[in-house]
Amino acid sequence: MTKLKQMSIFAHIVEEGSVSAAALKLDLSKSVISQHLKALEQELGVTLIKRTTRRQNLTQTGEAFYQSCKEINSIAKGAWESAQNSQIEPTGRIRITAPNALMDTLVVPVIADLMKKHPKVKPELVSDDQPLNLQKHDIDLAVRVGRSQDSNLKQKRIGEFRDVFCCAPSIRQKDLYDLPYIANSWQGRYIQHTFESQSGKTKVYEKEADCFTNSFHSCLALVRSGAGVGIIPDFYLAHIEPELVPMLPNMQLPQNPVYVLNPFSNSTPLAVDLCITALEERLRNRLA
Template sequence: MLSTLPLSFVTVVETGSITRAADELNIAKSAVSQNLKRLEEQLDVKLAIRTTRHLSLTPAGERYYQRCKEILALAQQAETEMESFGATPSGPITITAPHALIAPVIAPALATVKQKFPNLEPSVIAEDKRLNLITEGIDVAISVGQLPDSTLHARRVGTLRDVLCAAPFVMQDAPASDDPLYWQWVQALPYIAHMREPAVVNHRLQISDHSEYVDLSFRSAIKANTIEAIAAFARNGLGIALLPDIGIAQDLMTGHLQPLSGLPEPEPIPIYAVHSYDTLPPKSVQETITAIQLALAKVLP
């Protein structure tokens, strides 16, 4: 870590004033000013031109600032790497995951991690969209589906399957699944869509193990922006919906929702834990990802 003098200099540059730097460093304003003076005396070079309202760097100050920033980054990386070698995880960690995974997966995973490391301070962002880990300050993102190419690091932690389902009483008048009119009847059902889906939703579904497919087109009868809301609408008979098995595992078990007949086991969709650290992430990140992987396995073993 930088010594007190260069650290004071970097903080002054980044905050824009000695007063704000003193607040940031939690030291007296006079101490910050004295640190800058001593630093210039030690280096025997003018680093900044200071007035009562403005601070501007000299060419030498700009170069020194950039070097100090590099040292700070290396020091932070060293601390992160040392955490990976056995330090007890503590402090903030930010996780983002789709809404459907929060209750069945993320909550029990964090309960396990908090029990093991009580000084860890998780923050969770429930978001179905993929967020920018760097700009949003996210440590771990749980992402469903194939990942785009990037410099981020990913670990596959499980899979889910999309299930076309409805409440049993919605399906009670359905023709037999081998009836030629069956899929026409299915297509006439009200469709519960996610807000990001278009007004007309098209699905191509495999209907046998012999690569036979049916093309279905649904017009959205009702929309919602979370899987939980869509599942609630489906449970209450408002229509048919395509939902991830993890989000409706309890409904499928209790029979409040049932998969459509005539469909084979859906193809698995990968779930990844993504982070922006190098090959050696902090122990807090490693432990959180492992707990999420175990929680996923318990929901859908």
């Protein structure tokens, strides 16, 4: 690292025309610049610059060495500018995970809009109803229901939704406890829901699940077919009614908070920031 720094300083000395001018350019003292040049020449065992009180000239070796040093500075400058420009125009890969229901209705429309506005962004979407480890799966942004206990992740609440206890219209008149319960695997085997009416009256539903699936879409398809009852997010139900209807239309379940998580401890990439803002806005507008 010291050698690279000395080579960079040497290129600046040549380009600025003197040690003094290079010191001014780099905001370093003249003595520091001189020490780096002296150390570089001693390490190489050659003279790079012939200096007098009035001027400096490169030796033949110094001229050849300068060309390489100039390339190092050019590469470093290009890398620096590229990193900074990524915060002006979003570019590159962004890997996002979300539960299936939120991926379909929340994330996909946001990403489609982002791709139209910023064609250099390369999204990778991972739908999974189970929360993925962000480091293990190289995730840049995760959308989750409920707050994560992982203190190493940055997280922000972007909104909320309600699950709706649903069934197919053909079985709506049947007794609630006579109908099989279709559960997503994250719910567990023993189901308990507490409903509340606008007047404050509560109702508790308790039942052992009759059918398990590890996919929201499988759960949705089973409930749609009339195989039983299950919970569907309100924003998703709004797009498929009257195929499914609320089993208890005058009562509702508690709000589910939605969070976004990312593993970036310092500056968040621009593409991730843009996604978070758009996801929050879309959820605030109830995914219209």
